[in-house]
Amino acid sequence: MHEVKPLNIFLYVKNNIKKFIPQILAVMLGVFLVFFVCVLGGGIKFGIRDNVVLPFEKLSLIWINDTKVEGGKFYKEMSEDTDVEKIIYTAGFRQIQTKLIAQGTSTFVFYPEARDTKYLMDKLDFKLIAGKIPENQNELLLNSNFVKSNNLKLGDMYGTDVNEKHELGGTYKVVGIYSGKCTITFCYSNSAENIKKSSEQVLLVIPKPGKLEQVNIKIEKYKNIDHQDLNDLKRSLDGMFQMFNIFAVIVLALTVFVITFTIGNINYMHLYDRLEELSILDALGYNKIIITFKLIKELALIIFIGSIFGIGFGIFGGYIFNVIYCNPKGVPVSVLNPWYILISLLVPIFVSIFSSIPVIRFLSHMNTIEVLEGRY
Structure with a gap:
């Protein structure tokens, strides 16, 4: 058997970009949502920290009743x-x-x-x-x-x-x-x-x-004597900050679930339309494992493109939100925070993992002979 040439993932995605736009948009919106929630939540969290905790990194407050x-x-x-x-x-x-x-x-x-x-x-x-x-x-x-x-x-x-x-x-x-x-x-x-x-x-x-x-x-x-110091304030705010973290996890989990479900459905229809193409590749000598990796790489590339656009729009939207609303109201928020980007990138990471499972299952059940004979 002659050696088969490697499949060009980038060329395929480029030539079929219109087919992948719904998936790219789904990832982009999900990453944008998580990033913007981080901007809002971080604005509240860091606002509380700066206004309540920050002064007590330099001083302690004492009040004394002279009778005691x-x-x-x-x-x-x-x-x-x-x-x-x-x-x-x-x-x-x-x-x-x-x-x-x-x-x-x-x-x-x-x-x-x-x-x-x-x-x-x-x-x-x-x-x-x-x-x-x-x-x-x-x-x-x-x-x-x-x-x-x-x-x-x-x-x-x-x-x-x-x-x-x-x-x-x-x-x-x-x-x-x-x-x-x-x-x-x-x-x-x-x-x-x-x-x-x-x-x-x-x-x-x-x-x-x-x-x-x-x-x-x-x-x-x-x-x-009564006093208030840094440790007192940190203890009093720990519960509130934990609630922020729990809320962030819930938003992240819901976003991953919705995007995975959306991409899974779109991807299934896309794979079904490509049944004949995939069967021909199998018949030409491409191992199903190689075809699976090809499809997963396609998916990863699509998710990567959506992630870049999502973070880009998140940063842009955050700055616009700051300029139009936050700064004039005296409630400025931090936008370009590395943690916001890292948390947002959890969306495409989890989506990539969970969305790969249907691809693997689809190919494992594909019968090349039945497809080529028109019986699938």
């Missing part, structure tokens, strides 16, 4: 600690909501002295882009995204006396706007000395670089 623990003693002991860079008094603290894509998340309001606000901004990599740091009572310094999401501008008034939806009681004037990953609202406190005399004291403990964990361990030894 002497605030001055705690301040003195921690100030003398070689792992502590600075301790800042703030005239109380509170939490307000900032908007994300599909929900809101809590952010902190601090009331430090002006010099301490400047220090915290430098520490947290904030950059003043308009106005000034608060230097008088009832003045606010706001994150640029918070300003956008609440339709505020420099010089506007904020507070429940202005709008019932605002979460700070009273009336405040927006005197400064800064850019930065996390949203912290800075109000003004005229003197740390007055705070020290209060029975309720709130402090921000800033460790030296690389000493966060050591400082938090020392703070935990003070049994009668």
Whole structure:
């Protein structure tokens, strides 16, 4: 028997590209869907992380009731600690909501002295882009995204006396706007000395670089103080982040199922139309294993093409979504994230595996003689 020439997969797909368009579109839409879900879910997840967790990678929040623990003693002991860079008094603290894509998340309001606000901004990599740091009572310094999401501008008034939806009681004037990953609202406190005399004291403990964990361990030894640190926040958010992961797995599984079912049906009809061609190849000396690999390679090439288009449209759609909706609303999302691409590529990988099974079964049941005799 003469040696048969290898089958040219790329040439066949190129010449019959119109037949494969439905399969390419199915894969493309599936990859696009998963990528876009990653953009949305990641926008919420990273928004919560940046606004709630990120500040506490640089500081710990302490509030002391002087009847339980002497605030001055705690301040003195921690100030003398070689792992502590600075301790800042703030005239109380509170939490307000900032908007994300599909929900809101809590952010902190601090009331430090002006010099301490400047220090915290430098520490947290904030950059003043308009106005000034608060230097008088009832003045606010706001994150640029918070300003956008609440339709505020420099010089506007904020507070429940202005709008019932605002979460700070009273009336405040927006005197400064800064850019930065996390949203912290800075109000003004005229003197740390007055705070020290209060029975309720709130402090921000800033460790030296690389000493966060050591400082938090020392703070935990003070049994009668309340504090919030990085570990507390991570524990409180673990459950929420696990829900995001479960949701992502469900979307991925449903997408793979739908695409595999769609491609399987299209592929079966396509194979049935090619019965005579495949039987002739078998009769000419091509082993069924070789023919099977040919068809699987065709399928893999089609899925690869769909994946490239899906990721491309996903990135493009994500950027358009950012420009048209997210940035103007003050809820920007990350689009070009390697993890989004890797998760999206799970779709074509699983689809390739599951879609190959019907091809193998189809060829294993194909009777070449019956097909060529017209009896199949």
